[in-house]
């Protein structure tokens with residue numbers, strides 16, 4: 321691997337393969353194994369896989385684990401909920417299982433994602449002897465010292481807190497063999513690129529780098545060019561397409577009608593619901609409004625104490641809260657099983673965020689629903705999503721709102737049946753254009769009234 325620091329060139333990857341222990345499986349088997357049996361995993365790791373209920377590799381795993389075991393650099397793009405954490409965790413666990421030194425570093429943009437990655441390492445690796453330290457901000461630093469003094473062989477960190485430790489000399493990265501940047505595009509959005517460069521400068525030049533990203537902003541591409549050598553590129557499914565089994569529905573309404581509609585929708589729900597709101601203050605305000613005796617609601621945003629954030633996530637995961645109201649901090653990488661419904665109370669301003677938000681439901685093969693509230697100000701954002709996914713989204717006047725009552729009677733019911741996105745131009749009222757039904761209904765009524773007069 322080439323290094324930004326002009327360090328020595330990598331030795332041939334052949335030597336790394338040997339470290340894998342059990343030899344290299346045939347190439348074909350490596351790329352599309354029908355089961356985990358196609359990999360040279362140690363028996364203890366196989367037992368952990370079995371215990372976790374992992375029987376068949378997911379597509380990203382099928383394509384990434386082989387090259388990762390060979391020590392190749394790789395760039396992975398996969399839809400959310402596809403099993404990409406295990407795609408990098410399994411090769412790391414296998415290769416580090418007897419190593420005492422810190423051998424792998426995983427960077428994640430948010431504390432919640434870091435915590436989740438630690439969970440996967442613990443689930444699959446603790447029986448194999450993997451010791452993971454979680455180094456994230458917002459928690460007392462004493463906890464980090466304890467974790468770092470317990471001989472971890474994997475560190476999972478958010479960039480800011482890791483840099484604090486590098487500056488204090490409380491962590492050394494000189495033995496890192498495998499370096500993972502998860503959600504690199506999110507790191508970019510959150511302004512972490514300078515920190516990532518600093519961390520890379522502290523790593524040995526000879527290492528394997530794996531990056532997972534949905535898009536490739538120029539800054540991220542520069543990191544790839546300067547710090548990765550001939551990376552294997554793996555894309556599983558079009559990165560910009562929402563998970564297919566998500567039923568998407570867009571409700572047209574006024575800003576002032578949102579809270580009432582949300583309350584109505586939440587009353588009908590029985591499963592877990594994740595609600596996205598634009599601002600931290602908005603999250604607090606909405607949570608106060610919808611919280612009730614029969615509705616257990618929790619909140620997640622960057623201004624809350626880390627202990628409160630952890631309590632919210634754990635409570636939502638374990639079912640103590642049925643509704644989580646959050647900013648986009650929860651849009652990426654968070655894997656909570658059985659989120660039945662994602663509601664965009666505020667429509668996202670970036671089309672990629674739409675994909676990530678709705679990716680919180682319909683994890684792996686489960687079905688899911690995504691409802692978005694759309695005000696007149698959101699039209700161009702809806703159009704941007706439609707452009708990205710190359711599909712029209714079904715826009716419906718929201719029930720119980722002014723747009724909804726105008727709509728009632730002006731069209732046969734069922735003509736707006738919410739459903740999956742349809743290919744562009746084939747069905748569904750235009751979200752951003754003038755042809756939208758929500759636009760036409762009042763005009764028709766005005767015309768009728770004039771005729772009567």
Ligand code: AMP
Pocket residue numbers: 373374375376377378381400401402403404405406653654655683684
């Ligand atoms: P991720 O995309 O890494 O957040 O993973 C999504 C979910 O899929 C997690 O709950 C994993 O435990 C689960 N998962 C990952 N790989 C597999 C697999 N091969 N078989 C079954 N479940 C898996």
